[in-house]
Amino acid sequence: MAEPAHSLEPVIGLEIHVQLRTSTKMFCGCALSFGEDPNTRTCPVCLGHPGTLPVVNEQAVRFGLMIGLALGCTPAERSLFHRKNYFYPDLPKGYQISQFDVPLCRDGRLGDVRVHRVHLEEDAAKLTHAGASGRIHGAEASVVDFNRGGTPLVEIVTEPDLRSAEAAAEWARLLRATLRRLGVSDVNMDEGSLRVDANVSVRAAGQAVFGTKTELKNMNSFSFLRRGVEAEIARQTQLVGEGGRVEQETLHYDPQSGSLTSLRSKEESHDYRYFPEPDLVALAPAQGLLDEVRAEIPELPAQRAERLRAEHELPEETARLFAFRTELGDLYEQAQENLAAAPGRPAPGLRSGADGGDGGDPRIVANWVKNNLVPRLGDSEPQEWKVTPQALAALVALVADGSISQGAAKQVLDELVANGGEPAQIVEQKGLALAGEDELAGIVERAMEQQADAVEKIRAGNPKAIGAIVGAVMRETKGRADGGEVQRLVREKLGPPA
């Protein structure tokens, strides 16, 4: 029976693999590889040589627990490793050591999405295709590079709580920011340290039963994720709308063509024959360890965003920006703190408390960071930043107390971003002090003489012509004048309207 398309809702769950930033592999002491020559980070254990045995990486367990706890999960009292059995050249033992029915952590939540489970496993090796075309078909041989094999992975599986492709991409971004904040992974989708697969199905809106789901793999950017899920929702919606049935299959989304191709159908799906890994014993994290790990969890993006919204009254978008980009948020908060703690004068434009020390509208600093600093920082890495929170705070204060104009402040900011330094010194060195009335009077007069036609237009009833005069004054003062003050002087000199 065909379902009208408008009454179908999409149901999406995500499966995420995170490569951990440990020093060594999951089960052996080989260092992790970052683009080394092939097969230079291997040993008999990660090559699966006869007689070798795995030994669990302590730090990987800590990171796994940290992720689980940060996502609000309950850690298992006793979790087991299992063998997931299948044959492929990138799987040296012919099985992957993973976790099956008793994972490290389960039943958490991040934002609006419930997290079903968090577990540990090892990464497969890399198969590179030796054929000239680089494709699988037509190549004669492939070469296996085992450098990546054995890298520790955490797998995170959500409940199917997402209801749109946009929401899925957004949640994936939140997860990435959270994992980044924890410092457990590079979480770089390009490099493969963060991999997101989506399970997609559709059902009649409001129904409780799930439709058949398909799996979308290997989308290596948030944008591809969104578009791939959108494409699959559209495909399933149309199919069901026409009375067809969704087949359980694994699909690949090609962002260039926008097409979905089947990688594997249900008939070909594997029976992994999971059984407990006899070479490894149970993980039973002690309360002490859990407490230690929990104490290491910093304020996470979701929490920070909420705090900035509630306590700093920042708008949604700004709060999110500062929450997702940790160092930017730190810069903002430290500058804000700096400013609010400055003793003495409540400068105009800044809210002040009774003692002048607890005030400062955070939105002023926030806007400076978001609108002016962010574009100037561009793609640079936080460790490269030269502007300090103290300098930023001082700059905002200079503007607020009228020492420099907005225009001059932006020039100071350029210098701070390029070379660091102190705003007051930069103002002096570059002569950016606000042009005072004395200085301006003469400049305004001269500008009015030079822009006589503009003066005429103003007198003729076109007030916008003042812009040309203001512009001339600004150029003359190299932006040090306050635009409003210039206009006031011009009008004063013009005298009352005729």
Added chain:
Amino acid sequence: MTAELGDILEHIEAIQALDLDGVEPTSHVAPLENVLRPDEPRESWERERMLEGAPDASHEGFRVPSPGR
């Protein structure tokens, strides 16, 4: 092969008739938990050494017929 397997299975499958509800399965006999290794790197093995004895090795890695052929 099939006949022998069938014969073996006949004997072994008798186990299915046992009522063992409520009995915990044993997956490990040694009374051990939390056996972990410090996250300290040591030298990996030389590539040449690890490629020795491989049935088909290029100078860089292990060659296999490509999947999908």
Added chain:
Amino acid sequence: MSADLLELTAAQAAGRVHAGELSPAELFETYRERAASEDLGAFLWVAEEAPETLAGAPLGGVPLAVKDLFCVEGVPTAAASRILEGHRPAYTATSVAKLAQAGAPMLGKTNMDEFAMGSSNENSGFGPVKNPWDRERVPGGSSGGSAAAVAAGLAPWAIGTDTGGSIRQPASLCGIVGLKPTYGAVSRYGMIAFASSLDQAGPLTRDVTDAALLFGHMVGRDPCDSTSLDFPGELGEPSAERLDGIRFGVPANLTGDGVEPGVQQVFESALATIEELGGEVQQIELPNANHGLSAYYLLAPAEASANLARYDGVRFGMRSGNGDLLSMYEDTRGDGFGDEVKRRIMLGTYALSSGYYDALYGKAQRVRTKIAEDFREAFDRVDVIVTPTSPSVAFRLGERTGDPYAMYLSDYFTVPMSLAGIPALSLPGGLSEGLPVGVQLAGPAFSEGRLLDVGHALEHAVGFDGSAARG
């Protein structure tokens, strides 16, 4: 001179070396020559020269035969399988390294059932091993080569592995001593895996004193093996001559039916000897032990099916195939594995497969729990459990190769101890129609000290003479 050397046990030889009466080099060469020229099929590889032995090394440089299951760096190691023909490991098994360090250098690699799967050493990819007591009979398996080598005086002592009886049963059939330790007591690192939760390395020796000496240098936690642990307490030299006050249990359901009359007779005479030495013998029940064989032949093949998945022609060993990926897997494994290995892989895959897991593998794991419980309860009432090691003496070559299940029955008495992870010792109890009969002593986890002591007393009282096999 040589003949005199051959009569020495390993401990005696070590003593002579320490006393300066014997050079390790001479000792090694004597055995090396015998091993290199043997006709039992016991050795797959023999060292060409004696390595240096540190002066004062506790084991005196007494050469050790090593089952081909143990990886030894640079030495052909194939687990007696064609699929690993020519494979030379890049590292040495921990237990072998420890023993070499302690002064027991490797004499050579002994033949075995392929991947430790068998009870007769007829499943080797490189030919069967013959029993030195009767060359038309099997030595038992899977450590048949090690057992035959020690029994025939081709090596003073040997190590083997035991998963369901593979040290004890060949020891029994060859008239020597074999010990399967408590699971976890000896590192498995470097032991080519068959069934990981059952495999253990152990000594095969002429007498209990040698077994204790060798075992003492094998134990200890290995950071490379997560399932290994330190042996609690001291392991002294066995010295008991009497068995007063020790309680022995004979499981009612593990004797009688299916046991050859000659074996039963030797067994009962051993029980009588135990009583003469002051031991108290009583009947006990191990109600679930009868299901041990079924549980074992589901669990072990299941683990093996995964352990043997790595033999795929990619990184080491043999590769076959016509150039496409699927045929690489199928032909390599089809050509490289023998029939018994293939049988067990199929059995194991089946036991784990979706829809069958609970009824087969899952059930077997629960039977395992019950058997372990049975032993725990029994050990509340007795100190040592006694059974025949094998239901029969050495059978003829070819006698059981057509009936795998009949072959599996060889493990009937040994499998329960493996499932429970408890230690068990086999020592010769006597002869039946000229062929050795072994008696098995089992104890609670980490009771090897007592088992060896009891074995020592029993051995002296029985006075078994194995010299006939040394020819």
